[in-house]
Amino acid sequence: MVVRSSLPDAELDRLFRALADATRRDIVARLLSDEPASVTALASHYAMSFAAVQKHVAVLEEAGLVTKHPQGRERIVRGNPERLAQARALLTQLEQHWVSRVRQLDAILAEPHPPKE
Secondary structure, eight states: OOOOOOSHHHHHHHHHHHHTTTTHHHHHHHHHSSOOEEHHHTTTSSSSOOHHHHHHHHHHTTTEEEEEETTTEEEEEEHHHHHHHHHHHHHHHHHHHHHHHHHHHHHHSOOOOOOOO
């Protein structure tokens, strides 16, 4: 089965690689549920250096999951729900495919089979 996406494979790889890390997933969730935040404010939530959080944000930005905009001396980070919607669309296609396959298998297993001699 070929699953079609609106994104090229390289972008999909970047997107899912970015989401593969728990800290990055938490940053995205925080930004989508709260207001945009500076990198400094984000760093205060994690037991790691500012530089480490900055690197996580850079990976998320490369994947299109967040955007950064200068505001005074700080960089304000915002979540990008549209990019998550693209990932969700691909996962929904995969889910539909596998649900269909499991239903086909269930139907085959439900058919009566003659006993073997």
